[in-house]
Amino acid sequence: MVDTPPNIPGDAGTVVVDPADRFLYLILGGGKAMRYGIGVGKEGFAWAGEAQIKDKQHWPKWFPPSDMMDRDPRLKKFDKGQDGGPTNPLGSRAMYLWSGNVDTLYRIHGTNDPLSIGKAVSSGCVRMLDQDVIDLYERVPLGTKVIVL
Numbered sequence: 001m002v003d004t005p006p007n008i009p010g011d012a013g014t015v016v017v018d019p020a021d022r023f024l025y026l027i028l029g030g031g032k033a034m035r036y037g038i039g040v041g042k043e044g045f046a047w048a049g050e051a052q053i054k055d056k057q058h059w060p061k062w063f064p065p066s067d068m069m070d071r072d073p074r075l076k077k078f079d080k081g082q083d084g085g086p087t088n089p090l091g092s093r094a095m096y097l098w099s100g101n102v103d104t105l106y107r108i109h110g111t112n113d114p115l116s117i118g119k120a121v122s123s124g125c126v127r128m129l130d131q132d133v134i135d136l137y138e139r140v141p142l143g144t145k146v147i148v149l
Helices: 065-069 072-079 128-137
Strands: 013-020 023-029 033-039 049-056 093-099 101-109 121-122 145-148
Touching: 023 128, 033 128, 065 072, 072 145, 093 128, 101 128
Parallel strands: 013 145
Antiparallel strands: 013 023, 023 033, 049 093, 049 145, 093 101
């Protein structure tokens, strides 16, 4: 728990992603927030805007997007998905971000690569340590507003 930085907008219950500083904040109100270290999108894959958490999954199945499989043909073996588990890149939990009725294809999720936290290495998703994503997952309900700076 930290004092909410002055550049972090949002009412209590809002999730704010600060890609520049590699932190995700859950605004608690009263000037306080939970702060988690994150990994973010690499150059050319970053995004900004508002979304809502419309789905949450324990040990989610991972479906690499077709453009990701085009960039890395080794992923084509997962074209029908990779079951959840310790080798799955989504880690132990995933929260699915939607803009209105459109799936952004971005997620807030755990990772099987803890050394990626603090770096810009993803294809746009927000990565968290598994213990942190479990904590956030339990704190936020469906419909939670997410702001990506």
